[in-house]
Amino acid sequence: MLEDGSEEDSCSQTTAAASAVTVTGTGHIDQLIHTATPTHDGVRRSKESDDGARVVAFRTKSELDVMDDGFKWRKYGKKMVKSSPNPRNYYRCSSGDCQVKKRIERDIEDSSYVITTYTGIHNHPIPGVGYYNQMPLMVPYDYDWTLQASSQSPFS
DNA sequence: CGCCTTTGACCAGCGC
DNA sequence: GCGCTGGTCAAAGGCG
Numbered sequence: 001m002l003e004d005g006s007e008e009d010s011c012s013q014t015t016a017a018a019s020a021v022t023v024t025g026t027g028h029i030d031q032l033i034h035t036a037t038p039t040h041d042g043v044r045r046s047k048e049s050d051d052g053a054r055v056v057a058f059r060t061k062s063e064l065d066v067m068d069d070g071f072k073w074r075k076y077g078k079k080m081v082k083s084s085p086n087p088r089n090y091y092r093c094s095s096g097d098c099q100v101k102k103r104i105e106r107d108i109e110d111s112s113y114v115i116t117t118y119t120g121i122h123n124h125p126i127p128g129v130g131y132y133n134q135m136p137l138m139v140p141y142d143y144d145w146t147l148q149a150s151s152q153s154p155f156s
Numbered sequence: 157c158g159c160c161t162t163t164g165a166c167c168a169g170c171g172c
Numbered sequence: 173g174c175g176c177t178g179g180t181c182a183a184a185g186g187c188g
């Protein structure tokens with residue numbers, strides 16, 4: 001599973017292309033912790049969309065728990081996990097039939113950092129394009145993070 | 157009136 | 173086989 005606490009590759013679950021993204025700006029993404037494209041090495045959760053779903057986790061320095069990335073998120077769960085003293089919040093994209101999920105928890109080490117984990121790809125345009133508040137968006141559709149990580153920032 | 161947040165319970169997977 | 177942990181669902185309430 002994705003160990004959010006450790007930014008090292010403690011997760012050897014899938015074909016993971018780990019990379020580090022450092023974006024300077026107004027509290028933008030500090031570090032892309034982990035990206036993974038779950039093939040199917042084994043049977044993961046029996047629930048819905050897990051095939052081909054992308055998992056992207058990154059750490060952001062922010063006082064806000066949830067960041068406005070342009071999409072509409074609806075909270076559907078909150079849980080105290082053992083791996084962290086901080087609660088973990090679960091969000092789901094509420095735009096149409098988009099089934100992208102987002103998991104948010106504060107960093108164990110620095111509570112000023114927020115660990116955000118996206119699962120899935122948005123299959124719709126960004127509803128709030130034009131006004132990103134805290135954070136640049138997670139690019140919808142098929143975005144090559146590893147490419148951008150080594151060349152330039154995908155955010156602007 | 158509609159949408160979102162909150163909270164507890166339930167379910168499934170994994171490890172021992 | 174049992175227990176533990178994480179993830180999701182569903183109902184109720186609140187707010188815009």
